[in-house]
Amino acid sequence: MARVMRVAGIQLENVVGDIAGNARRILDGMRWAEEHEADVVVFPELALTGYPLADLVLREEFVEATLAQLRRLARDSGRMTAVVGTIDRVPPRRSWDTRDRDIAIGAAVLCDGELRGIYHKTLLPNYEAFNEARNFAPGSKPGALWRIGEAVAGISICEDSWSGDGPPEAQAGGGARILLMPNASPFHLEKPLGRRELAASVARRNGTPVVYLNCVGGQDELVFDGGSLVIGADERLLYRAPQFRTDRFCVDVPLGSDRAVTGPITTVHTRPRVAPRTPAVAESALQLSADEQVWEALVLGTRDFVRKNGASTAVLGVSGGIDSAVTAAVAADALGADMVLGVTMPGPDSPADELEDAHELARALGIGMSVIPIEGVTASVERSLGRLLEEEAMPGTREALDARTRATLLLAVADRLGHVPLATGNKSELSIGSAALFGDMAGAFAPLKDCPKTLVYRLARLRNTRALVIPERVLDRPASVQEHEMHTLPDFEVLDPIVQRYLERGETLEKLVAAGFDAALVRGVLQLVDDAEYKRRQTPPGVKVTTRAFSQDLSMPITNAWRPFQADEAELIAPGAEPGPPPWTEASAAGAEGLAGPALSGPPAGQ
Amino acid sequence: MARVMRVAGIQLENVVGDIAGNARRILDGMRWAEEHEADVVVFPELALTGYPLADLVLREEFVEATLAQLRRLARDSGRMTAVVGTIDRVPPRRSWDTRDRDIAIGAAVLCDGELRGIYHKTLLPNYEAFNEARNFAPGSKPGALWRIGEAVAGISICEDSWSGDGPPEAQAGGGARILLMPNASPFHLEKPLGRRELAASVARRNGTPVVYLNCVGGQDELVFDGGSLVIGADERLLYRAPQFRTDRFCVDVPLGSDRAVTGPITTVHTRPRVAPRTPAVAESALQLSADEQVWEALVLGTRDFVRKNGASTAVLGVSGGIDSAVTAAVAADALGADMVLGVTMPGPDSPADELEDAHELARALGIGMSVIPIEGVTASVERSLGRLLEEEAMPGTREALDARTRATLLLAVADRLGHVPLATGNKSELSIGSAALFGDMAGAFAPLKDCPKTLVYRLARLRNTRALVIPERVLDRPASVQEHEMHTLPDFEVLDPIVQRYLERGETLEKLVAAGFDAALVRGVLQLVDDAEYKRRQTPPGVKVTTRAFSQDLSMPITNAWRPFQADEAELIAPGAEPGPPPWTEASAAGAEGLAGPALSGPPAGQ
Secondary structure: OOOEEEEEEEEOOOOOOOHHHHHHHHHHHHHHHHHOOOOEEEOOOOOOOOOOOHHHHHOHHHHHHHHHHHHHHHHOOOOOEEEEEEEEEEEEEEOOOOOEEEEEEEEEEEEOOEEEEEEEOOOOOOOOOOOHHHHOOOOOOOOOEEEEOOEEEEEOOHHHHOOOOOHHHHHHHHOOOEEEEEOOOEOOOOHHHHHHHHHHHHHHHHOOOEEEEOOEEEEOOEEEEEOOEEEOOOOOEEEEOOEOOOEEEEEEEEOOOOOOOOOOEEEEEOOOOOOOOOOOOOOOOOOOOHHHHHHHHHHHHHHHHHHHOOOOOEEEEOOOOHHHHHHHHHHHHHHOHHHEEEEEOOOOOOOHHHHHHHHHHHHHHOOEEEEOOOHHHHHHHHHHHHHHOOOOOOOOHHHHHHHHHHHHHHHHHHHHHOOEEEOOOOHHHHHHOOOOOOOOOOOOEOOOOOOOHHHHHHHHHHHHHHOOOOOHHHHHOOOOHHHHOOEOOOOHHHHHHHHHHHHHOOOOHHHHHHOOOOHHHHHHHHHHHHHOHHHHOOOOOOOOOOOOOEOOOEOOOOOOOOOOOOOOHHHHEOOOOOOOOOOOOHHHHOOOOOOOOOOOOOOOOOO | OOOEEEEEEEEOOOOOOOHHHHHHHHHHHHHHHHHOOOOEEEOOOOOOOOOOOHHHHHOHHHHHHHHHHHHHHHHOOOOOEEEEEEEEEEEEEEOOOOOEEEEEEEEEEEEOOEEEEEEEOOOOOOOOOOOHHHHOOOOOOOOOEEEEOOEEEEEOOHHHHOOOOOHHHHHHHHOOOEEEEEOOOEOOOOHHHHHHHHHHHHHHHHOOOEEEEOOEEEEOOEEEEEOOEEEOOOOOEEEEOOEOOOEEEEEEEEOOOOOOOOOOEEEEEOOOOOOOOOOOOOOOOOOOOHHHHHHHHHHHHHHHHHHHOOOOOEEEEOOOOHHHHHHHHHHHHHHOHHHEEEEEOOOOOOOHHHHHHHHHHHHHHOOEEEEOOOHHHHHHHHHHHHHHOOOOOOOOHHHHHHHHHHHHHHHHHHHHHOOEEEOOOOHHHHHHOOOOOOOOOOOOEOOOOOOOHHHHHHHHHHHHHHOOOOOHHHHHOOOOHHHHOOEOOOOHHHHHHHHHHHHHOOOOHHHHHHOOOOHHHHHHHHHHHHHOHHHHOOOOOOOOOOOOOEOOOEOOOOOOOOOOOOOOHHHHEOOOOOOOOOOOOHHHHOOOOOOOOOOOOOOOOOO
């Protein structure tokens, strides 16, 4: 019996919807694996279509075109087995509701010019950013086995391997001596470690080696970071692919112990491997630090958003502050410095040193730089409004006007020069609602959307270790949110952990207080977070890097009268601040009353 | 044995998160039903928490507070049985993925100061706007029965009744002689008829009467329209509640035929009903026309979005065009004319008659009106940009700047006066991407977001039958999208049906051509629709009125290289138009190249 299977893995960068291009890349990978005399080549989940598909999979033409492409790929397959991620049409299956689903996520097994069969993903994640149960039918043969030469393999897809008693266990129990696992596993900070633990636990539980194959590339909010793994039956790391770039590897994987085959099996081919081969050796990539991973995720996510949408250049506002400095550096790394234009839009009160810092940043990065003072525009807006409004502007409205004027100018530049406008806001701002809607967060893409302010500082320092591009003065300048708002907010070193525990770990007020945070402070912060949901709904996409990014991971009602944290919120208001600006206005956005005001009082109309 | 059950229904307007207020309204309904000597009173699905909850249900404090409130409600219940929609904690149950869910959607049965039990919703919709399988566990006792005096009742919740072989069938088969169905069923144009057919089919299939109880009110994108139904075992309509307003009713419902009780039963009480009662009579509401329903949905949705978020006044741009005229009328009907401010923001080229029409509209509606010319602001923007850019502006960029300037002014007015800014864009614009991002669609809420242009005209005519508020000239003026864009687009009378069939019915190009539409035209339109996804992601919420509203109902990837319709698109471009503006800019937004350009060409980096 065979002792070893030579497995090739193609850590592919696919493009959602680009079926022909993905097929070309898959075919290229198949040829490479044949040259390396692999027994089997594994591609990521949905390699042929891209992932995630959202409701694109409901388009009949798309499904037909994919299946036609899959048939062509099968025809072009060689004497080596290829496991190709695809969708498939299946008999309708009903979920916990009343709709039939008839499309499955599959791994097609191709060999000798034929499609030998398709494994269908059994477990469909339906939480956080995933909603596969919305459109897909689950597979009904978790224990399916594949005879490849003298070896018996199991195939399971992503979520399939996470339950501890799912398809890998059924397959190993039925006789599989190696488990092949195509994945489309998006990055967040805790993911790489989690994957390693997962793969090791599957290997340990089943006494089999595990080939965990992930894809690479940005797709809207998600970045797939690769980091594919080959783990031996003894849990030893046989290979780790690099993160954030494509990779091809070929590894001789010792099979798990010989066992009786009792599960349903499909024969792919029965050719014994006779020719002696030189051993396949592959060197594992070094593990990046957490901050390095975030940096690479931001760069890859930004690059792919711009390029896969057919553009090559970007423009952003550069203020001399830390957020725009880091965004500019990300854009320069992603697109090339000469493809990035910074625009500094000083107001009459903008400090001269910030303008200097903006220019120094641009020089150090090598990006283009233009200056457009906003005073003329804001003054003309004030003149226009002045005819209408005699009221004194409430605090916060002036800043919002400045931010929107800058957005208007930035978008006009983007329109005229054909650059993608990048927004520079960070997650802390978005959490507490301190960025003006249609202002600071206006753009096509917001690279730092999921980066808390404290992380933004760490990223700046990290980037400066490679080359000093962000002026030290930018790093030293105190963060300005406290000065602008009506609140006495704590430093970001205190704010960020509170917000993170609340959003990412779902910690209660009680638990946060027990952890040592001041109760009044926590109440105020949590209420600000809850109240800012309406702004988050209209922000651009950005790169997910934490375990819970706003939007798909965490979606709250906008209209929401649940205000458990309101009681002590007043304590946050700075003395002398205006009492209660009306909701929906920038004056109140991070403000005293907050968004969700009193619910219906008294009996509703009609009763 | 009992022949009749006196059923009260409380078509409630609840507020998401307002547990105390909802409990107060429920208690009030219970008292009313007792006064009317009902045997049972039924409230809508999730009456106690509001619906939908999205990820609010993941907040531990929220679940605890709801259950505490439910216990108080039980304590305050009287001698009549009350069926109250709530959430409940249940033993963890796994879905098609690897996560446990431990919260169910329930109908609590209260009587004599005690909680007799909770029915748990068995079928959890996970399509279109619904994603209940994300956070909720399904119930495991679909056949549960409830003995109420001398009658045996079944309770099922919303989706439970749609399968044809679900809880209602299990309950009737087990001995139920009446089926009580709490719902939270949001409006779309085909819903009211669908509900009537559904309730009749359940009654027919099971030989039982059906009490279909819906809630009322706007919640972000959804409007719950009421229209509760009581249908006899003979399928006869016993009562139909009005749509779009709260209602209370009390109806003597003849029970279905006597049958052996074989299902699991909980005794609520066994008191026979002895006292003679005067028969309960209720008169059904008239059925509104389709356009009337849409109008009421827009008014209720706008009213609730503004008011439930704690505001009372709104501001919108009024151009003299049809969209802003209809939005203004909706806002006036929703909030009261004196709570609405129109702002006309003419440019130097704005026709005088449009300005006149804007004023006439404001006078007829009785809303406030201000004029802010934009020329000063746009000229100062042009001056600022002029220093930077020598290029000639591409077509489309000038209009985008005007739109964003208007948005900046409108939002500044909103900030200063504390009004909710309403956007005036319609679904046709959003479909083909002809509205500027951060321009025409900037606002807190977009009432017409799901109304195609042809429907907007019908709504204007409908509103004018009540009082002539929209000037005839506005209705007669040709829609202007064709003039502004680079395309030779068809009239909306042709465009809207193509878009509707594509989005709402998922029709393929082939099918549309078979239906008689010009192939080149259809290709061009469908590609525009696909390419505009990025704009739709950053639009405000608006009222869903069709079967597929953008956002939750239909979500496509932004980065999407699937371009099956591209081939003949060039035929749509007007002769002499610029060849190909870059993506992501307003020049190209509805433009020649479209958004999703070429995918990765050549092998991706790193291979």
